[in-house]
Amino acid sequence: MVRPVAESGATKTGRVYGFIGLCWLLAGLLGLLPLLGWNCVCAFERCSSLLPLYAKDYVLFCVVVFACILATILALYGAIFRVVQANGQKALRAPARRKSRRLLKTVLMILVAFVVCWGPLFCLLLADTFGSTVWAQEYLRGMDWILALAVLNSAINPLIYSFRSREVCRAVLAFLCCGCLRLGLRGPGDCLTRATEAHSGASTTDSSLRPRDSFRGSRSLSFRMREPLSSVSSVRSV
Incomplete structure (x- = not known):
């Protein structure tokens, strides 16, 4: 990670499996020492x-x-x-x-x-x-x-890695909202508000741009639909 080296995916995978196997081997030997007489x-x-x-x-x-x-x-x-x-x-x-x-x-x-x-x-x-x-x-x-x-500590690390991810937080929030809806503790509006608050600034920016894109699309579509009318009116004038 600190000094990335260009290498194939198979080499990286083999190296990872090798390190994992070495860790398990050393852990097994360390745990077997008392059984071997120490x-x-x-x-x-x-x-x-x-x-x-x-x-x-x-x-x-x-x-x-x-x-x-x-x-x-x-x-x-x-x-x-x-x-x-x-x-x-x-x-x-x-x-x-x-x-x-x-x-x-x-x-x-x-x-x-x-x-x-x-x-x-x-x-x-x-x-x-x-x-x-x-x-x-x-x-x-x-x-x-x-x-x-x-x-x-082995249980804390996955929690830190997962809850620092916004995708995991949104999934957990959606799961909790489903439970609140089933129990009648929250309404659909509250869950929608919580879900929108969980989004990042980038996602809100993207969502704010989507209505503009749809408006532009509707304008272009209406312009295309008006083109045949103008051509028909020109024929009648001739």
């Missing part, structure tokens, strides 16, 4: 207080791996951020600038959501790894919600 079944003093039956050194290894992944994601999103910002400054048209700023806000929202969801878990796992067992059992109780927050 656990604390025979030495409970080395177990993590937050993740029972997982060795503290394994938890530290996972934190390092996830930190590298987080740094890579932040670097990639930062590169996308700079490219979008540069394109927005170079764009001379107002719609192009608005589109660049909108994409810029979406990237920032994704970055903030990722850091907010995964940052507390990283800090908690580091405290669990380097802290004593007694301290961890006393202060880390009731911290399971941090695990849920990290998992919730």
Whole structure:
């Protein structure tokens, strides 16, 4: 995305499938390590207080791996951020600038959501790894919600990507309006007003131009219909 290279569609598709397969392979190997012997079944003093039956050194290894992944994601999103910002400054048209700023806000929202969801878990796992067992059992109780927050990030990203799209917002609004009409909570006029408000400035401009085009079409049609009458009148005058 940052440095586009001209290549065939088959090459791009193969590269994408290769990266997806590599990610699943690494995730599977990382998850199988405790089953292959990297656990604390025979030495409970080395177990993590937050993740029972997982060795503290394994938890530290996972934190390092996830930190590298987080740094890579932040670097990639930062590169996308700079490219979008540069394109927005170079764009001379107002719609192009608005589109660049909108994409810029979406990237920032994704970055903030990722850091907010995964940052507390990283800090908690580091405290669990380097802290004593007694301290961890006393202060880390009731911290399971941090695990849920990290998992919730996978559900937040699709929502951000979808609801930042105007087409998705219009579809959701139309769905809600249908439900309100069936329940009798809203009338058809209210739904039409909400639907027109959801349209962008470009769409309103296009819609405002359509009556003019139709008026021009009707004028040209009426002019064409009047042509035979003028020819008939000229024949009669002759």
